[in-house]
Amino acid sequence: MDPLFFYTPVINEDMKCLELDKNLKKIALALRSVADLFYLVDIIFQIYQLNVTSKISINGATFRLERVKSAKKILLSCIVIDTFAVLPVPQVVFFIFFTKRRGSRSFIRMFMNSLILFQYVPRVLRIYLSGNTPNIQTRVGILVKAVFNFFPFILAGHILGGIWYFFAIQRERTCWEYGCRENGCGSANFDCNDNIFRNVTLLNVLCPTNPPNATLFDFGIFLGAVQSDMLRSTNFSKKLLQCFWWGLRNLSSLGQNLEPSGSNQWENVFAVFTLLSGMMLFLIYLNATLQTLSVQLEKIRSDERIFRRKMQLISPEIDLWLSKNDLPKDLKMVSGRTEKHLRTVIVENVQRHLQENKDVDVENILAVLPLRHRRGIMSLLRLTSLKKVSMLESMDEKVLKAISEHLKLETYNEGSYIVPEGEPLEKMMFITQGTAWSYPPTPSSKGGITITSSNTKWLEKGDFYGEELLIWALKSTPSSELPMSTRILKSQTEVEAFAIRAKDLKTIVAKFWWHFRTELRHLEDFQLEHWHNLAASSVQENWRRYCARANKRKLRNWRSKFIQIN
Structure with missing residues (x-):
């Protein structure tokens, strides 16, 4: 916001004098005051932090550090920088000395211009220190960092354009002073508030701009600003955009378009300053970009090392899981348009989860697989059980x-x-994880006391419970009730098991009864009656389907013959 002060001077062409844009002056003062307020708050906070950190406590006693160390901390901190940045240099230069300056004393002009240029040193240094904060290794952080690396170029273009406008005002005023000194056109004070008569016609002749005359006065690199009439306009947006474009153009070209006049030292200094600023900004941006790339590359390498270590730990666990579940590693599975081994499919999905920074539970390895692969493996596990x-x-x-x-x-x-005492046996179970024990009901089994009977049977992964339910499905009639459980089943650890309900099992046995014909030989006559009826109804159903298909074939044949005749 400090460059706003550069645009406050305006040339009154009719009176050949300088005045300040009052509206822009108020806006610039208000914005600068708000910024200074934040700086002051930050300075106070930093002083408080230094005061807190300059005390140490040992066994309840507080000691102050040496003053030299505290002073060193202050110098190393940003307090000094912020103090210089908050000094009201623009207000003093523009609103007190600039329009009131009399004569052509070069040392005053040099001092004022030096103040204007050096006031940006603490501000630029503060921005540079802010850019050295720790990197935020996120997508948003990297984007913010990239924008921040480009921001100094935009800011420098804004500042350089404002200085160009301000020096152009000075250059035209210098022409007036030179003309009055050589030709005696009146007072050398060019403040519009003084209401002093000036020979405007003579000044127009001695300071021509359209067309310019380098013999009378060479405006140098400020000729474009003088000819554009923006020095005489109070249209701030027009001046800002034109000067901003000039600053960006010359920064990006390293000042190669500038042709300063040989008579003005400050013009040459400004041209050199523009070139060095462009080079410095390019080097800073290049260095920041290389640092960002280096940090990202190191992060990628670190992630790869962590990824490889995780895969080295997980790979044996995958093999162990396949072995525990009796699944062959070379089992072919369809993945996309190709067939891959089961272990390869699992490893690829584990790698994808790790690359997405997701946790992988090897005990529940199916959770990382796509739904189609999960269903296929679950089907294999069920068939194995x-x-x-x-x-x-x-x-x-x-x-x-x-x-x-x-x-x-x-x-x-x-x-x-899992199966309490005295309850109907309503499901058959195949244990896949955990352990359980099965024991006959005894008077001491209630109340959860430890069972030490020799009839206790331990069940673990791969074991099943409730085989008698399959026998019941073979022997039962439509009105048969569920069998009572002859043993209690209780989990010792957390247990995972596949279970099939009695009614579902009975339905499957009835549907595929001919596949159980070996077991049907051992049934009693009254038990076989149900299966005889089931077999008869099955034969009748198949005969009806056969007749229906035969009739459809005959109908198609007659229809085709009828079409041929016609």
Whole structure:
């Protein structure tokens, strides 16, 4: 906001004098005052922090650090920088000395211009220190950092354009002073508030701008500002955009478009300053970009090292999980348009989760797999569990798949009764995780006391419970009730198991009854009556379907013959 002060001087062309844009003056003062208020608050806070950190406490006693150390901290801190930045240099230069300056004393002009340039040193230094804050390694942080690295170029263009406008005002005033000194056109004070008569016609002849005359007076790099009439306008937006464009253009070209006059030292200094500023900004931006790339590259390398370490730890766990679940590593699975081994599919999905910074629970490895692969592996796990039952070991694959479709994964907490005493046996279970024990009901089993009976059977992963339910499904009639459980099943740890309900099992047995014909030989006559009826109805149903298909074929044949005749 300090460059706003550069735009406050305005040339009154009719009177050949300088005045201040009152509206812009008020806005600039208000904005600068608000900024100074924030600086003062920050300075007070930093002094308070230094006062707190300059005390140490040992065994309840407080000691002050040496004054030299405290002074060093102050010098190393931003307090001194902020103090210089808050000094009211623009207000003093523009509103007190600039319009009131008399004569052409070069040392006054040099001193004022030096103050104007050096007032930005603490501000620029403060911005540079702010840019060295710790990097924020997030997408938003990287974006903010990139914008902040480009911000000094925008700010420098704004400042340089304002200085160019201010020096152009001075350059035209210098022409007036030179003309009055050489030709005696009146007072050399060019403040519009003094109401002094000036020979405007003579000044127009001695300071021509359209067209310019370098023999009379060379405006140098400020000729464009003088010819554009923006020095005489109070349209702030027009002046700001034009000067901002000039600043950006010359910064980006390192001042190659500038052709300063040889008679004005400050013009040459300003041209050199523009070139050095452009080079410095380019080097700062290049350095910041390289630092950002270096930090990102180091982060990528660090993430890769962490990723490789995690995969080294997880890879044996994957092999162990496959072994525990009796799943072959080279089992082919469809992944996209190709077939891949089961282990490869699991490893690829684990890698994807780790790259997305997601946790991977090896005990629940199915959670990282896509739904189609999860269903395929779950089906394999169910079939593996079913084939451990003696009655289903050599069963047709269709029957096993039908049973597996009705298996539901259930979880039981530690110490819970899965099948209580005296309850109907309503499901058959295949344990996949955890341990449980099965024991016969005894008078001492109630109340949760420890069972030490020799009939206790431990069940763990791969074991099943409730095989008698399958026998019941074979022997039962439509009106048969569920069998009573002959043993109590209680979880020792958290247990996961596939379970199939009695009604679902009975439905499957009835649907595929001919696959159980070996077991049907051992049934009694009254038990076989139900299966005889079921077989008869099945034969009738198949005969009806056969007749329906035969009739459809005959109808198609007659229809085709009729079409040929016509």
